[in-house]
Amino acid sequence: MRILLVEDDPTLGSGIRSGLEGAGFTVDWLMDGDGALQALLSESFDLVVLDIGLPKLDGLSLLKRFRDEGNKLPVLILSARDTVLDRIVGLDNGADDYLIKPFDMDELYARIRALLRRKADRATPLVNYGDLVLDPATRIVTFKGKPVVLPTKEFVLLHLLLDNTGRLISREKIEERLYGWRLTVESNTTEVHIHHLRKKFGKELIITVRGAGYMVPKTA
Ligand code: CA
Numbered sequence: 001m002r003i004l005l006v007e008d009d010p011t012l013g014s015g016i017r018s019g020l021e022g023a024g025f026t027v028d029w030l031m032d033g034d035g036a037l038q039a040l041l042s043e044s045f046d047l048v049v050l051d052i053g054l055p056k057l058d059g060l061s062l063l064k065r066f067r068d069e070g071n072k073l074p075v076l077i078l079s080a081r082d083t084v085l086d087r088i089v090g091l092d093n094g095a096d097d098y099l100i101k102p103f104d105m106d107e108l109y110a111r112i113r114a115l116l117r118r119k120a121d122r123a124t125p126l127v128n129y130g131d132l133v134l135d136p137a138t139r140i141v142t143f144k145g146k147p148v149v150l151p152t153k154e155f156v157l158l159h160l161l162l163d164n165t166g167r168l169i170s171r172e173k174i175e176e177r178l179y180g181w182r183l184t185v186e187s188n189t190t191e192v193h194i195h196h197l198r199k200k201f202g203k204e205l206i207i208t209v210r211g212a213g214y215m216v217p218k219t220a
Pocket of ligand 1 (some may be wrong): 007009051052053054
């Protein structure tokens with residue numbers, strides 16, 4: 001899952017980024033509101049973690065302009081301002097959730113997981129597909145009742161495919177989700193991850209559509 005982090009405090013920003021990356025998210029980080037708005041309008045993310053006090057364009061104005069474009073991407077606001085009014089204004093401007101600084105990183109992860117679950121239209125925290133059960137919180141995958149340990153990128157790719165069953169996902173989109181702006185990998189990395197997932201969970205799990213991308217069928 002690819003998250004855009006917009007935070008102008010270098011210490012806090014780098015702490016949040018490394019925390020989220022450690023939790024298995026792909027994170028792209030920008031420090032001003034104007035650059036963030038441009039990125040949001042031109043690229044595709046799964047969620048935004050947005051500070052309110054930002055240079056060039058403040059977080060609430062950014063959010064309003066972004067929503068005015070009709071974009072429904074989940075947005076979680078971070079703010080030092082602990083007033084009820086700020087929270088109300090944030091939510092009324094289109095935020096989906098709100099955390100007040102200082103916050104506990106585990107709470108941030110849990111809120112992000114909840115927002116992504118809603119985005120994927122899932123009622124339960126676990127992702128179930130045939131003999132596969134994937135737990136986004138613990139990052140444990142169970143296959144035919146046995147736990148399978150997956151490297152982070154393989155886990156993220158499996159999660160992406162299972163959240164989009166019946167939908168074709170291009171290699172470009174997969175790479176964007178796995179690496180964001182840090183993409184420096186060989187172009188065959190996705191094939192390698194897919195190969196490993198098929199070896200672990202069966203060939204038939206993932207369909208390749210030549211020249212177009214990959215898909216997990218709607219029903220197992
Ligand atoms: Ca700030």
